[in-house]
Amino acid sequence: MIQRKHIIAAVVGFLLLCLLYFLFVTLPRIGKVPVEIAMHPSDAKVTVNDETHSSGTVYLKPGDYTLIAKREGWDDATTTVSVKDEPRSIALVLEPNSQEARELLENESVITEREALAGIAANARGEDIRAKTPILSKLPYSDIFGPFKIDFGFNQDDNRTPYFIVSFATAKGRRLAIEWLKKQEVDLVKTEVIFEGLNNPFSNLEVSHADE
Numbered sequence: 001m002i003q004r005k006h007i008i009a010a011v012v013g014f015l016l017l018c019l020l021y022f023l024f025v026t027l028p029r030i031g032k033v034p035v036e037i038a039m040h041p042s043d044a045k046v047t048v049n050d051e052t053h054s055s056g057t058v059y060l061k062p063g064d065y066t067l068i069a070k071r072e073g074w075d076d077a078t079t080t081v082s083v084k085d086e087p088r089s090i091a092l093v094l095e096p097n098s099q100e101a102r103e104l105l106e107n108e109s110v111i112t113e114r115e116a117l118a119g120i121a122a123n124a125r126g127e128d129i130r131a132k133t134p135i136l137s138k139l140p141y142s143d144i145f146g147p148f149k150i151d152f153g154f155n156q157d158d159n160r161t162p163y164f165i166v167s168f169a170t171a172k173g174r175r176l177a178i179e180w181l182k183k184q185e186v187d188l189v190k191t192e193v194i195f196e197g198l199n200n201p202f203s204n205l206e207v208s209h210a211d212e
Helices: 002-029 099-104 108-132 134-138 171-183 207-211
Strands: 032-038 047-048 051-053 056-060 064-070 077-083 090-092 141-143 148-155 158-167 194-197
Touching: 032 077, 032 108, 064 090, 077 090, 077 108, 090 108, 108 134, 108 158, 141 171, 148 171, 158 171, 171 194
Parallel strands: 032 090, 158 194
Antiparallel strands: 032 056, 047 051, 047 064, 064 077, 141 148, 148 158
16 A cells, blocks of 8 residues: 555656646747857857847747847857747857957867857858848859849848849840849849949949959
C-alpha cells in the first residue's frame, strides 16, 4: 500500500511538473518563432520591443522588429529584422568607443569571432532585403535583344534600399528595361534607376552614384 502511494505521488508530481512547464515555458511561446541572437561583446544587452535580453534565444511573433544592442564602452548596434514562420539567427557587432574596448580587438580570436558574426549579420540583412524586394533574386538580368542589362546596388547611407543600374543599353533597350522593371512591380516613382552613361531620368542624381 505504501509503495502504491509513493507511485501515485510520483505520477502526480510528474504531471504537476509537466503542467507547470507548459504554463510557464510552452504556453508563452505558442504562436512565436525562436530567434537566436548573438552579439559581440557577448555580454551586451539587446532591446526588442522595449524588452531587454541577453545573447541567446528569444521567441517573437512574426513581424518586423528593431533590435538595439548596448554595452558601455561600445557604440550601439541597431538592426531591423523581419521574423517569418521559421527560426532564424541574428547577429549584432558593436564598435568600440573606449580604449579598453579597442584593446580587446587586438586579440586574434576576438577578430575571428567578430568576422563570423558580421557574416551572419550580412546574411540576415540579405534575407530581409530579398524578402521585401523579390526582384533582387532575378538580378542581374540580361536581354541580348533589347539590348540591356539590369543589376542593383545599395547607397552607402542606406544599405537596405536598393537602386537599379541599367547598362549595355541602346535607347530602345533603356525603354525595354523600364518596361521589364514595371512588370516586376517596381515602383519607379520611389525607386532610383541609374542609366550608365546617362543622367537618371527619375531623379536629379548623376550616374556616377552607381560607382559609390
